[in-house]
Amino acid sequence: MVPRAAGHRHRRRGPRLHPVRARGRIRPQPQAGGDPLSTSTAQPLLDVRDLEVTYAGGAAAVRGVNLTVNAGQKLGIAGESGCGKSTLALALLRLLPSGTRVTGEILLDGEDVLTMKWGRVRAVRWAGASIVFQGAMHSLNAVHRVGDQIAEPILLHRKATPAGARKKAGELLEHVGLPAARASAYPHELSGGQRQRVMIAMALACDPRLVIADEPTTALDVMIQAQILRLIQQLVSEQELGLMMISHDLAVLSDTCDRLAVMYAGRVVEEGPARQVYEDAQHPYGQALSAAFPRIGDAGSRFAPRGLPGDPPDPAALPSGCTFHPRCAVALDSCAAEDQALRPAAPDRRAACVHVGPVAVPEEARST
Numbered sequence: 001m002v003p004r005a006a007g008h009r010h011r012r013r014g015p016r017l018h019p020v021r022a023r024g025r026i027r028p029q030p031q032a033g034g035d036p037l038s039t040s041t042a043q044p045l046l047d048v049r050d051l052e053v054t055y056a057g058g059a060a061a062v063r064g065v066n067l068t069v070n071a072g073q074k075l076g077i078a079g080e081s082g083c084g085k086s087t088l089a090l091a092l093l094r095l096l097p098s099g100t101r102v103t104g105e106i107l108l109d110g111e112d113v114l115t116m117k118w119g120r121v122r123a124v125r126w127a128g129a130s131i132v133f134q135g136a137m138h139s140l141n142a143v144h145r146v147g148d149q150i151a152e153p154i155l156l157h158r159k160a161t162p163a164g165a166r167k168k169a170g171e172l173l174e175h176v177g178l179p180a181a182r183a184s185a186y187p188h189e190l191s192g193g194q195r196q197r198v199m200i201a202m203a204l205a206c207d208p209r210l211v212i213a214d215e216p217t218t219a220l221d222v223m224i225q226a227q228i229l230r231l232i233q234q235l236v237s238e239q240e241l242g243l244m245m246i247s248h249d250l251a252v253l254s255d256t257c258d259r260l261a262v263m264y265a266g267r268v269v270e271e272g273p274a275r276q277v278y279e280d281a282q283h284p285y286g287q288a289l290s291a292a293f294p295r296i297g298d299a300g301s302r303f304a305p306r307g308l309p310g311d312p313p314d315p316a317a318l319p320s321g322c323t324f325h326p327r328c329a330v331a332l333d334s335c336a337a338e339d340q341a342l343r344p345a346a347p348d349r350r351a352a353c354v355h356v357g358p359v360a361v362p363e364e365a366r367s368t
């Protein structure tokens with residue numbers, strides 16, 4: 001479900017579909033912390049610092065994650081199933097189950113979501129940041145008309161009149177490419193792509209500044225997937241939203257996003273401009289993930305995408321050292337003992353691997 005929330009301190013008056021984002025509202029960069037490679041001079045819209053998430057049973061699902069998203073920027077989060085992508089998304093809006101241990105900072109517009117009172121968290125959901133989940137059929141309420149579902153947060157959190165909320169719901173539907181008249185449809189009367197458009201309209205209902213899209217097109221066929229991705233890109237650029245898009249599909253992320261962070265076993269192991277990370281990954285895991293997807297125009301990989309042997313580790317029993325070392329084709333003996341921090345791998349890029357950076361590793365020193 002898209003989270004429910006109350007108003008926001010940057011509340012705008014009345015229905016508005018193309019909010020002009022006042023750049024002056026973004027405050028100056030704080031003195032310390034944040035993503036060390038962020039080149040922006042403005043305060044990021046989202047600034048995640050040293051985020052750790054451990055579930056009640058001991059699964060360390062997110063470990064020491066730092067990342068930023070600026071207004072108008074599209075950050076992709078890639079990784080295999082179980083690497084912690086959804087946990088990261090849920091943590092951003094404090095949607096994790098009780099008993100989960102979360103430490104670090106999640107600064108949304110400079111305000112730490114982790115230390116907010118619950119009333120404020122509810123205010124930030126919807127209007128500060130909203131989530132589009134995969135599988136709209138499960139997220140929409142089957143017994144309510146989609147227009148009413150879009151209007152509900154507008155009524156609750158924008159204090160609109162019923163007529164005003166209905167009008168804005170219709171406008172939102174048109175904005176995502178559906179006729180306003182479809183507001184009277186029930187979810188089962190819409191196709192999968194139409195339902196996903198409704199989910200996007202709902203996510204935009206209270207003019208959020210950041211949209212988190214968790215596998216928004218996974219359940220859709222390739223043609224509809226392309227339409228939805230184009231729609232998301234268009235909305236982000238029109239409204240100068242920040243976008244965090246989560247997917248296991250590096251190719252989709254490299255087409256949609258500006259930057260890409262690759263996660264493995266709860267950590268970001270590689271980060272940089274999306275196209276560069278996809279086409280020329282520096283971390284062995286990034287390389288393996290990239291090789292697993294076909295590239296148009298590259299006959300070699302198009303017809304023979306390569307898989308990565310083995311499975312991601314159990315986050316409750318992580319391997320020592322670099323957690324990727326048991327699956328890594330170029331691991332050194334030392335990788336079983338020492339983990340690597342993210343380090344500069346090239347201009348504007350970082351990777352967490354012993355083979356990356358100033359230390360040159362001779363071929364004969366490699367263990368396999």
Ligand SMILES: Nc1ncnc2c1ncn2[C@@H]1O[C@H](COP(=O)(O)OP(=O)(O)OP(=O)(O)O)[C@@H](O)[C@H]1O
Pocket residue numbers: 055056057059061079080081082083084085086087088097248314315
């Ligand atoms: N509520 C929970 N309690 C305990 N462990 C959990 C819980 N939710 C997720 N996990 C574990 O945390 C790890 C990360 O899961 P998460 O769903 O964040 O990964 P993911 O990368 O989003 O995977 P997918 O692409 O399959 O959704 C997994 O090992 C998962 O089993």
